[in-house]
Amino acid sequence: MGKSASVKGNAKSETKKPKGLQRVAAMGDLHVKETGSASYKDLFAEISQEADILVLTGDLTDLGKPKEAELLADDLRSCSIPVVAVLGNHDYECGHVDEVKDIVKGAGVQILEGQAVEINGVGFAGVKGFAGGFGRYMLGSFGEPAIKAMVAESVEETMRLENALRQVRSERAMVVLHYAPIVETVAGEPPEIFPFLGSSRLAETIDRFPVTAVVHGHAHRGTYEGRTPGGAPVYNVASHIEKPTGKPYALLDL
Numbered sequence: 406m407g408k409s410a411s412v413k414g415n416a417k418s419e420t421k422k423p424k425g426l427q428r429v430a431a432m433g434d435l436h437v438k439e440t441g442s443a444s445y446k447d448l449f450a451e452i453s454q455e456a457d458i459l460v461l462t463g464d465l466t467d468l469g470k471p472k473e474a475e476l477l478a479d480d481l482r483s484c485s486i487p488v489v490a491v492l493g494n495h496d497y498e499c500g501h502v503d504e505v506k507d508i509v510k511g512a513g514v515q516i517l518e519g520q521a522v523e524i525n526g527v528g529f530a531g532v533k534g535f536a537g538g539f540g541r542y543m544l545g546s547f548g549e550p551a552i553k554a555m556v557a558e559s560v561e562e563t564m565r566l567e568n569a570l571r572q573v574r575s576e577r578a579m580v581v582l583h584y585a586p587i588v589e590t591v592a593g594e595p596p597e598i599f600p601f602l603g604s605s606r607l608a609e610t611i612d613r614f615p616v617t618a619v620v621h622g623h624a625h626r627g628t629y630e631g632r633t634p635g636g637a638p639v640y641n642v643a644s645h646i647e648k649p650t651g652k653p654y655a656l657l658d659l
Contacts, residue, residue: 433462433622463493463583519565528573534584537604589631
């Protein structure tokens with residue numbers, strides 16, 4: 406536990422999985438729309454051939470509509486490997502988050518909201534996370550009630566992550582987030598919106614545990630790879646981010 410995940414490229418000769426490891430395909434920000442303008446059926450079928458486990462890092466739907474979740478659930482029928490996910494901010498937009506969760510869970514997806522699950526010897530601990538900023542620019546609980554409420558939400562998500570990590574018993578652990586835990590993987594976005602893309606509080610918690618890899622989404626124009634101050638590798642796997650695979654998903658061997 407604590408060893409870095411290895412990243413695989415898109416050439417077939419490079420995708421041979423080392424013996425004893427689990428290959429995780431990770432992707433975020435699918436933004437499935439009610440119009441059904443894009444289907445992920447073929448991509449999920451491809452991922453099922455390339456990986457042992459699929460991880461989705463939130464914004465499964467575009468506006469949090471049950472119809473969008475139903476379209477995603479239909480596409481997921483082409484996925485034959487275990488699927489783990491967290492929700493993103495878009496999944497809350499229409500106020501039907503419980504319906505969205507039920508529909509996605511009905512498709513066999515394990516949604517993590519402060520829980521951990523072990524699959525094939527790999528522990529997955531996940532939360533949505535929240536905003537708040539990074540390093541010395543992190544928002545503090547001071548002033549108006551609205552600011553204090555925002556900071557309290559960020560702290561609550563961090564506590565949920567800590568509780569999830571305490572549940573992990575396997576030697577390999579992946580943290581699954583929507584919001585970023587470090588500023589390095591949001592670089593490329595306008596600096597003015599950095600505080601809304603994640604929080605260093607998440608990284609502080611991660612570094613108290615031996616974590617093998619961290620994946621997140623949310624920052625569509627961010628940077629693929631970085632590390633927490635404690636050295637845990639972090640991957641921005643939003644589908645829009647260029648990855649070593651040349652695909653919308655990353656492949657990580659744990």
